[in-house]
Amino acid sequence: MISDFTAGPGGVMTDEVGVVTGDLTLRSEYASGQVTLHVQYKDAAEWYALTGGRAALRDAGDVTAVHQIVLGILNRPEG
Numbered sequence: 001m002i003s004d005f006t007a008g009p010g011g012v013m014t015d016e017v018g019v020v021t022g023d024l025t026l027r028s029e030y031a032s033g034q035v036t037l038h039v040q041y042k043d044a045a046e047w048y049a050l051t052g053g054r055a056a057l058r059d060a061g062d063v064t065a066v067h068q069i070v071l072g073i074l075n076r077p078e079g
Contacts, residue, residue, distance in 0.1 A: 001067045008076025014048035028067035030060045
């Protein structure tokens with residue numbers, strides 16, 4: 001699942017490059033019983049692991065709910 005959003009003040013922390021800010025894209029993936037979250041600068045090629053963005057899930061169908069919750073937390077276009 002993939003969605004665009006605008007990071008709030010302070011940006012979003014990633015494992016690889018630290019904080020990223022501005023217009024970003026969130027990608028949520030399910031594999032081997034886990035959801036993994038990645039972000040990228042909108043329309044960029046590189047993806048970065050969202051710090052703390054991995055969790056066990058019992059059902060692959062729950063990825064949609066996790067994605068929507070995380071998107072709601074991260075999307076802060078008004079600050």
